[in-house]
Amino acid sequence: PTPSEPPYLRGLNEPQREAVLTTDGPVLVLAGAGTGKTAALTRRLAHILYQRKAWPSEILAVTFTNKAAREMKERVGHLVGDAVEGMPWLGTFHAIGAKMLRRHAELVGLHSNFTILDTDDQKRLLKQLIAANDLDEKRWPARQLAGLIDGWKNKGLTPKDLDAGESELYANGRGQDLYQQYQDRLRTLNACDFGDLLLHMLVILKEHAQVLEQYQQRFKYILVDEYQDTNAVQYLWLRLLAQERKNIACVGDDDQSIYSWRGARVENILKFERDFPGATVIRLEQNYRSTPHILGAASGVIANNGGRLGKMLWTELDAGEKVKVLGVWDGPEEARRVGEEIEACQRAGKSLDDIAILVRAQHQTREFEDRFISIGLPYRIIGGYRFYERAEIRDALAYLRIINQPADDLAFERIVNTPKRGLGDKAVAQIHSLARAEGVPLLTAAARLIGTDELQARARNALAAFIADIARWRDMAFSSSPSSLEEGNRPAQPGGGGAGEAGTPFADAIPHPELARIVLDESGYTAMLQADKSAESAGRLENLTELVRAMEEYESLGAFLEHVSLVMDNDALAEDAKVTIMTIHAAKGLEYDTVFLVGWEEGLFPSQRALDEGGLASLEEERRLAYVAITRARRRAVILHAANRRIYGQWNSSLPSRFVGELPREHIEEETTMTGGESLWRANWSEHSDPFADTTRGTGRGPGWQRAAGKIGGEWTSRTFTREPARVMEARASAVSLGNKGRDDI
Numbered sequence: 001p002t003p004s005e006p007p008y009l010r011g012l013n014e015p016q017r018e019a020v021l022t023t024d025g026p027v028l029v030l031a032g033a034g035t036g037k038t039a040a041l042t043r044r045l046a047h048i049l050y051q052r053k054a055w056p057s058e059i060l061a062v063t064f065t066n067k068a069a070r071e072m073k074e075r076v077g078h079l080v081g082d083a084v085e086g087m088p089w090l091g092t093f094h095a096i097g098a099k100m101l102r103r104h105a106e107l108v109g110l111h112s113n114f115t116i117l118d119t120d121d122q123k124r125l126l127k128q129l130i131a132a133n134d135l136d137e138k139r140w141p142a143r144q145l146a147g148l149i150d151g152w153k154n155k156g157l158t159p160k161d162l163d164a165g166e167s168e169l170y171a172n173g174r175g176q177d178l179y180q181q182y183q184d185r186l187r188t189l190n191a192c193d194f195g196d197l198l199l200h201m202l203v204i205l206k207e208h209a210q211v212l213e214q215y216q217q218r219f220k221y222i223l224v225d226e227y228q229d230t231n232a233v234q235y236l237w238l239r240l241l242a243q244e245r246k247n248i249a250c251v252g253d254d255d256q257s258i259y260s261w262r263g264a265r266v267e268n269i270l271k272f273e274r275d276f277p278g279a280t281v282i283r284l285e286q287n288y289r290s291t292p293h294i295l296g297a298a299s300g301v302i303a304n305n306g307g308r309l310g311k312m313l314w315t316e317l318d319a320g321e322k323v324k325v326l327g328v329w330d331g332p333e334e335a336r337r338v339g340e341e342i343e344a345c346q347r348a349g350k351s352l353d354d355i356a357i358l359v360r361a362q363h364q365t366r367e368f369e370d371r372f373i374s375i376g377l378p379y380r381i382i383g384g385y386r387f388y389e390r391a392e393i394r395d396a397l398a399y400l401r402i403i404n405q406p407a408d409d410l411a412f413e414r415i416v417n418t419p420k421r422g423l424g425d426k427a428v429a430q431i432h433s434l435a436r437a438e439g440v441p442l443l444t445a446a447a448r449l450i451g452t453d454e455l456q457a458r459a460r461n462a463l464a465a466f467i468a469d470i471a472r473w474r475d476m477a478f479s480s481s482p483s484s485l486e487e488g489n490r491p492a493q494p495g496g497g498g499a500g501e502a503g504t505p506f507a508d509a510i511p512h513p514e515l516a517r518i519v520l521d522e523s524g525y526t527a528m529l530q531a532d533k534s535a536e537s538a539g540r541l542e543n544l545t546e547l548v549r550a551m552e553e554y555e556s557l558g559a560f561l562e563h564v565s566l567v568m569d570n571d572a573l574a575e576d577a578k579v580t581i582m583t584i585h586a587a588k589g590l591e592y593d594t595v596f597l598v599g600w601e602e603g604l605f606p607s608q609r610a611l612d613e614g615g616l617a618s619l620e621e622e623r624r625l626a627y628v629a630i631t632r633a634r635r636r637a638v639i640l641h642a643a644n645r646r647i648y649g650q651w652n653s654s655l656p657s658r659f660v661g662e663l664p665r666e667h668i669e670e671e672t673t674m675t676g677g678e679s680l681w682r683a684n685w686s687e688h689s690d691p692f693a694d695t696t697r698g699t700g701r702g703p704g705w706q707r708a709a710g711k712i713g714g715e716w717t718s719r720t721f722t723r724e725p726a727r728v729m730e731a732r733a734s735a736v737s738l739g740n741k742g743r744d745d746i
């Protein structure tokens, strides 16, 4: 490096420089995590601009997320200044696709102001179509058709392109017909779904030579990050656009391909060399991100996958700390431990911005959110709503709020017609005006209104049933006095008050988690979600179960609701440092000093779905996720697994993830919070007639024992074991009597 060297070349290693400077011709950078692929791509972009090889508008640069696009723009801005202004074609495939399609919409029968449907809209449309075709939605769910159509679009297939085999996948060969009808319907609505943003553009590029030529001329350089997660339609796009000039640079890592469920095809890496003969293939081997122990741990896990392209990774960084593997008793303890560790980081002067918690599934965030609220630790959730802000949770909370406090008008409004009970806007308006006129809460007004003949019969009946439901639920919640909605101002159960204590007025009320379950069932809310066969609704049901679970930790309904209102109010200022909580999928490409990897248990990670669907492919994808997860850490990685999880109100014993067993011993340091040693736990479990006798491990010993002995084996099966709650309570009780430390919640 010479002193006169441009800023964007400073500090790069040899192969990185090559990736930056080889601007002409196809380039493929194939390298492991943290080797500076994204860094090299960013500098390449800077180089092209700095050398004036192209104007900003002549470069197509694809990132995997919008956030990554913003970051890349910012960094290039630092390197070359204003030259980066106006990079219209830097973004995700979908963002770029939408922008292009607006310019050529007429070519596929749309107007340039077309709307982009979300998945809910898409599902609703498909339902209508299925009904219009006299198909039984139960037998041929809209969700299934939506999945197929997305899949076809990801593969670049229009209805015309489908063969009989594909069409056969839905309603005895009617797949193609319904796909066509759906596309026609979208066109009439001047709308398109997400998949169309790419597929329509592909069709246009294929069928309109002059448009293709225009873009081939325009894009002097094409750059693609996270190339391993491109799907077929994206690949076809790139191939067409790069065909003329062939100045295309893609960077990727086959070990980080984690979106095959969305149609991503890791084989695109292999195809690249075939479709662009003579491509310069560059391998980066020096990792600049992580310590040797972190790299060693990640490499050890991914080594268990077959069919890898294989890569070297080394680092000059100091060995650093070993990866900590921490076994805890249950979910709450996991959250508590992570909270403590983070507070220790804070005391040591670390910024919360440098810390992340990575979960496998969205619903795992709740436990951490609750804990962090109670200890006042600021956090942000990336790529998803915070738990208590999700629509289904807000709905459920509205039911609980109005039971707790019938004058809660906002809650009333939210649920009066959710699920739909035939109350139109008109009826709701009438309730409002009566409430205003008489100065009473909406619920009271509603009760008065059904005594009159002002409402239509249908609305009146629906409203009467709704009011009777609320009265009944209130009776269940506060069983000691008769309910009357007219005197709806009866004090709510005191927040934090000792409802569980003998002698309180509400002593014989049913437990509030049970109440919540009943309310969700009887109101039809659960049924509404069950009837909706979309992928989201399964997640929503899971979230509701998690909500009920969360309630168990509070003494009363009032105490729980108070907690929630505090959570909702936790909007620390945007510029404050915060811990980040997100899924592993959302963490791709990012890095943090300290990373907590939580819930490494069979059935959670690898996910139960991956295990059930079986197949090596889904397990290997989970393992790549594990690799992505570990390699997000710069200095410190802590992996946690709990021996017990409460799922659907039931305690489940869980086994540590097989990925824990795959971590090379020399790179990890194990710790368990279960004091007392092996004999204690063996004794403890053997008292309970050994519920694990049927494990295929054949040891006849439970995971409690395994963990206490600090032994985490390699070849465990994926089963989770369910016991009756009573038995677990006993086990927990005996753990206390034996002096188990750190269990302040039992």
Ligand code: ATP
Pocket (backbone or CB within 6 Å): 011, 012, 013, 016, 031, 032, 033, 034, 035, 036, 037, 038, 039, 040, 253, 256, 287, 288, 289, 588, 589, 590, 591, 631
């Ligand atoms: P991933 O596979 O996770 O996307 P990556 O290969 O894209 O990783 P980068 O995020 O580009 O890796 O880089 C990882 C870290 O290493 C970043 O903090 C980056 O700034 C740093 N880095 C990259 N190249 C160099 C270099 N030559 N010298 C010093 N640090 C570097």
Ligand code: MG
Pocket (backbone or CB within 6 Å): 037, 038, 039, 589
């Ligand atoms: Mg990257």
